[in-house]
Amino acid sequence: MFGQRTVDPHPGTHYRSSRLSAVNGQYFFATREGTLEGPFLSRHDAEQSITRYIERMAMADKLLRHSSEHIDNLQRREAIKHNQEL
Known part of the structure; x- marks a missing residue:
């Protein structure tokens, strides 16, 4: 099977x-x-546990990406606010 997960740096077999x-x-x-x-x-x-495990891992990845985006947005807002105060 040929495929690449999003976390894999290069395609592989x-x-x-x-x-x-x-x-x-x-x-x-x-x-x-x-x-x-x-x-x-x-x-x-x-x-059945394999299916639940895969679902948990996908949800954890989604939450991690969402959290990272949220933190990035907060940091951008703080930087803009700091620059406006100067």
């Missing part, structure tokens, strides 16, 4: 592999960030 693993009857999934999430009691629970 990514090969899909199962992110799920079972150890002693418990299920885990690996993330792109290098973490191992789990344990889950069933494969189904682990698969």
Whole structure:
């Protein structure tokens, strides 16, 4: 699979592999960030958790971008106010 995430500096080839693993009857999934999430009691629970994990990561990214934009806007306003006072 060829693709590029927004955080990747260059396009590359990514090969899909199962992110799920079972150890002693418990299920885990690996993330792109290098973490191992789990344990889950069933494969189904682990698969549902993958979906929720992806949604949380997307929301966290969106909130971080929004916060950064808000801070930038506040800093611009302060700079303009400071320049007007001079």
